[in-house]
Amino acid sequence: MPEPTPVLPEVLAQIRSVPVTEKPLIICDVDEVILHMTTHLEDYLNARDLVFLKYEYRLTGNIGGKSDRNPIGSDDVRRHLLTFFDEISHRQDMVPGADRALGALSDNWDIVLLTNLPGGHNKPVREKLLAGKGIPYPVLTNSGPKGGAVAALAAGRPGPVVFIDDSPTNHVSVSASLPASVQIQFIADDRFRQSVEKESHIDLLTGDWQETAAFISDILQGP
Template identity: 60%
Template sequence: MSELHAPAREVLDQIAALPATSGRPLVICDVDEVVFHMIAHLEAFLAARDMGFLRHAYQLTGNIARKDSDTPIGQDEVRRMLLEFFTETSDKQSLVEGAAAALERLSADCEVIFLTNLPGSANKPARERLLAHHGMPYPVVTNSGPKGGAAAALSAGRGRPVVFIDDSPQNLKSVNLCLPETHLIQFVADDRFRAAIDPLPSVRLLTGDWQETTRHILTILDRS
């Protein structure tokens, strides 16, 4: 595994502290734009600061600019802004329709674990409380950067098949590289950003619908 995809020590420590595996199939699920809306909240956050997206593309650096400007803000400013955004928003993001019911249904047959890229260690408890408030008290592992190494570590010694649900093409590519037997689902709640995606060959399903996602995963389980 390349250094780019290797999980940080703090990620491995979180994984080591998880409850013992049940041996059931594993569903590794992202949070932002999959379970909770992110893009709509981020657009409101940016608009309040006279900024916005330049295009409906899955990137932040190079895609955020001040109003009446086509010049994107720099990477350092994007990072500072994201930390501020999550600090303000991690305890109040709105639920994607059908997410809680779908994961409850899947949890009857699968082990569900959230793997989320979340800046700021203090934001994890807020995210866990909000997930639990919406009926999703599944374990949360916070990560930074590509998720392939973390997904591989999560799946070690756990049940098969492994399903990975995420909105980010970069994370899906990373998991496919590090854990190629994984069933990849790209879930993007925002219709505009989903429509702009160039589907990856490794992705089994591109969707923004939790009912479709549930049916797809149950079909995978029936075949395993």
């Protein structure tokens, strides 16, 4: 069983700026959950004669040349990812229904967006894009597994806490750091979602915001 993940100091400073209310909490990822990412990244890679080698949840070792299929190194992957966000952060498409679902849920839930952006890369651009799409919730930037940040966000709040993310790594981390949370693995891209098996700590595996909103609404209804 993985050990609980500590919260990074720079993330804790952001968490302390988020108002705490008596509402239960939804902690939601951005890429591939609220905003499309893999389709945009695929277009970016194709323009550089690169492709995903498999539709599976990893980048390092899974991006290679279109013709030779040789994977590029981890440094090149990181460089391309940062360039990708520079070029696309201001124009990512929204996953259908995300704005309506979150808007309806916000009547009864606090919503915080927790996104992995190393060094807060392009955070203001991301906040502006989301707000312009009717998603005006606090944006916190994290790096690495999210368990510590989720546990820190949940501290002192009434339950329940719902965590929505596409990454298997982040869900394993949250399961270790806040096992009482309700975990929704949301993957917008059908190809990548079909490559993932529903683990025991996942309460819902989906790519549909209407299904997600209904599932979360039922939590407050009780048995």
